[in-house]
Amino acid sequence: MLGLYIHVPFCVRKCPYCDFYSEKFSRTESEKFAAAVVRNLKRYPEIFDTVYFGGGTPALISGKISEILREVRFREGAEITVECNPDVVNERVLVELKNAGVNRLSFGVQSLNERELAALGRLHGAESARKAILTAHELGFENISADLMLGVPQQSVKSLYETIDELCGLPITHVSAYLLKIEPNTPFGKNPPEIPDEDKQAELYLAAVEQLEKRGFRQYEISNFAKNGFESRHNLIYWRAEEYVGIGPAAHSYYNGKRFAVPRNLAEFLESDVQREVFTDENPDKYEEKVLLGLRLREGILLDERLEKRLKLVPKEYFRVEDGRVSLTPRGFLVSNQIIATLLR
Numbered sequence: 530m531l532g533l534y535i536h537v538p539f540c541v542r543k544c545p546y547c548d549f550y551s552e553k554f555s556r557t558e559s560e561k562f563a564a565a566v567v568r569n570l571k572r573y574p575e576i577f578d579t580v581y582f583g584g585g586t587p588a589l590i591s592g593k594i595s596e597i598l599r600e601v602r603f604r605e606g607a608e609i610t611v612e613c614n615p616d617v618v619n620e621r622v623l624v625e626l627k628n629a630g631v632n633r634l635s636f637g638v639q640s641l642n643e644r645e646l647a648a649l650g651r652l653h654g655a656e657s658a659r660k661a662i663l664t665a666h667e668l669g670f671e672n673i674s675a676d677l678m679l680g681v682p683q684q685s686v687k688s689l690y691e692t693i694d695e696l697c698g699l700p701i702t703h704v705s706a707y708l709l710k711i712e713p714n715t716p717f718g719k720n721p722p723e724i725p726d727e728d729k730q731a732e733l734y735l736a737a738v739e740q741l742e743k744r745g746f747r748q749y750e751i752s753n754f755a756k757n758g759f760e761s762r763h764n765l766i767y768w769r770a771e772e773y774v775g776i777g778p779a780a781h782s783y784y785n786g787k788r789f790a791v792p793r794n795l796a797e798f799l800e801s802d803v804q805r806e807v808f809t810d811e812n813p814d815k816y817e818e819k820v821l822l823g824l825r826l827r828e829g830i831l832l833d834e835r836l837e838k839r840l841k842l843v844p845k846e847y848f849r850v851e852d853g854r855v856s857l858t859p860r861g862f863l864v865s866n867q868i869i870a871t872l873l874r
């Protein structure tokens with residue numbers, strides 16, 4: 530499997546918790562950006578199994594997605610995803626994406642509770658999130674994911690259940706549920722809001738896992754849940770340590786056995802004929818990566834002698850061994866960093 534990731538570095542406005550690289554949207558720059566992506570694509574004539582437009586807010590360049598996709602060679606039936614913010618999506622945008630060949634949408638819903646959305650500084654309200662998903666479905670999108678944020682200021686298990694309950698009633702096939710993390714170089718980092726403490730966060734996470742599973746969304750990764758057959762093929766490439774090409778400022782790649790990244794600098798990307806790529810790991814340790822990435826997955830990793838010995842140091846409630854594979858339980862996912870450190874020590 531080979532994936533293609535395109536980082537679209539534009540947003541209408543920066544959300545106060547967000548550390549992803551993006552600049553304020555400008556039409557002129559977005560046109561130059563599409564041209565630069567096309568230039569860089571010519572260096573990668575491979576056939577891709579998945580294409581993922583992330584960001585930033587890729588739906589802001591919906592009119593340019595078909596232009597970019599025309600340059601991509603992808604396999605018949607390839608998964609082609611675009612991240613969408615409910616506030617920039619309307620029928621025109623969705624039709625453009627559909628006509629371009631996009632077959633999977635990932636909506637940044639975060640919550641369906643107005644107070645929580647306001648606390649996160651999001652531009653959309655619950656109603657526009659519902660409407661965006663319903664419109665996408667009416668237009669024929671059958672593979673729709675929604676992002677859900679856990680540990681939001683003022684969030685309770687009750688308000689989380691209400692959001693999950695309503696979300697699962699919408700025509701979606703996949704949920705990504707991430708804990709809010711306060712990143713240092715963000716407005717929240719400089720002026721932190723009051724967020725649920727660690728115990729409360731754990732309670733919210735376990736409640737989300739239980740509730741989503743009950744509603745038919747099987748947990749297949751620490752933060753990801755899907756109806757049968759709707760696991761994100763693109764993200765599985767990352768977690769199974771398979772290769773992918775990243776294009777655009779801040780995009781990462783794992784290609785020809787090396788890991789590298791493009792600097793977080795839009796101006797430089799637009800001006801260069803070929804994007805600058807900086808090695809982050811020229812010789813990745815395969816074993817370490819297998820443990821680090823594979824244990825994020827419900828399918829886990831093949832058990833070997835070394836792991837078997839180290840697992841004696843890990844409490845039994847945190848992992849399971851089935852059919853010669855080891856994987857973490859939801860409680861184990863909560864402390865996965867410590868477990869992985871123990872296994873690799």
Ligand code: SF4
Nearest residue numbers: 540543544547584585
């Ligand atoms: S959360 Fe999404 S919309 Fe908000 S600033 Fe980050 S990338 Fe942009």
